[in-house]
Amino acid sequence: MSFTLPELPYAYDALQPYMSKETLEYHHDKHHAAYVNTGNNLMKGTEFEGKSVEEVVKGTYGKNQPLFNNAGQHYNHLHFWKWMKPNGGGALPGALEKKIIEDLGSVEKMKEDFVQAGVGQFGSGWAWLAVKDGKITIMKTPNGENPLVHGAQPILGCDVWEHSYYIDYRNRRPDYLKAFLDDLVNWDYVAEMYASASR
Ligand SMILES: [Fe+2]
Numbered sequence: 001m002s003f004t005l006p007e008l009p010y011a012y013d014a015l016q017p018y019m020s021k022e023t024l025e026y027h028h029d030k031h032h033a034a035y036v037n038t039g040n041n042l043m044k045g046t047e048f049e050g051k052s053v054e055e056v057v058k059g060t061y062g063k064n065q066p067l068f069n070n071a072g073q074h075y076n077h078l079h080f081w082k083w084m085k086p087n088g089g090g091a092l093p094g095a096l097e098k099k100i101i102e103d104l105g106s107v108e109k110m111k112e113d114f115v116q117a118g119v120g121q122f123g124s125g126w127a128w129l130a131v132k133d134g135k136i137t138i139m140k141t142p143n144g145e146n147p148l149v150h151g152a153q154p155i156l157g158c159d160v161w162e163h164s165y166y167i168d169y170r171n172r173r174p175d176y177l178k179a180f181l182d183d184l185v186n187w188d189y190v191a192e193m194y195a196s197a198s199r
Contacts, residue, residue, distance in 0.1 A: 002043065003036045003053065003074050006081065014086040018179045023167045031163050032077040035144075039070035053078070054148060061149040072144030076126060079193075080159050085186035093191040100129075103136040113138045115177040118160045127177065129156040129190070131197040153197035156190045 008028055013021040039056075043049050048056045048067065053075045060068035092100065097107060104110040110129070117140040118127035128139040130147035136155070139147055147154045158164075158180050165176035 002040045002049075003071075005033050005036045006078060008081055010086055015084060015088075015184060018168075018183045019084070020168050023164070026167070027159075027163055028077075028081070031161075032074070035070045035073040035077065039067065039074050042067040042070060057146070057148050061145075069144040072146055072149075075148070076144065076146055076157055076159065079154070080157060082189050083156055083158075083186055084180070084184040085189075088184040088186050089182045090187070092187045096187065096191040096194050099136055099194070104138070110138070111178075111181050114156075114158070114181060115174055118158055118177040119174050121160050124161040127158045127160060128152075128154050130154045131194065134198075136194070153193075155193040155197055156185065 005028075008024065012024045012028075015024065042064075043056070046064075046067070048059060048071075051059065053071060056071040057068065057075050060071060062068075091097075092107060100107055100110050104113065114127055114129065117138050121127060121140040121142065123142065125140060125142040126146060128141065128147050130137055130139050130152035132147070132150075132152035137152065139150070139152065141147070141150075146157065158177060160173060160177070165173060169176040169179075
């Protein structure tokens with residue numbers, strides 16, 4: 001099984017005005033496609049051919065940096081497209097909201113800390129909600145890294161590479177993170193990932 005670039009689950013202009021058609025065209029058709037193609041080339045003839053993307057990510061961490069970078073970014077983007085939807089944001093599904101309040105104080109506090117994690121990630125990387133040891137926690141990682149290699153299961157991630165926001169927000173990364181949480185997140189998909197992480 002090699003990596004495959006999925007179709008976006010919505011039209012390229014469906015996330016406007018929060019994320020433009022131009023951003024999605026570059027981000028999906030150029031950046032994600034490059035991770036898929038480079039990952040497949042680097043995987044050829046290695047023990048990772050035929051493994052799932054999760055297995056490739058975990059197996060290459062600290063051992064095969066070029067393949068790890070591309071496999072990590074493939075995993076991250078596969079979910080990133082599904083973590084957003086047109087008319088996103090809004091209320092959280094009940095069970096997820098309850099758990100967030102329990103582990104992180106309140107939904108508002110979670111959002112503040114998530115934005116802070118994304119702003120505080122120096123250079124390229126990701127901000128996360130992840131399940132670790134049965135608790136929802138906020139994390140940040142550099143480059144293509146993700147919570148899978150830190151003993152945690154990601155349930156929401158926001159791409160803070162400049163390619164994700166510079167066309168629409170220029171250098172205003174905090175505004176992009178706020179718009180992501182308030183107007184783009186598909187909380188149903190986050191709840192789905194939370195449910196499978198807690199199984
Ligand atoms: Fe990206």
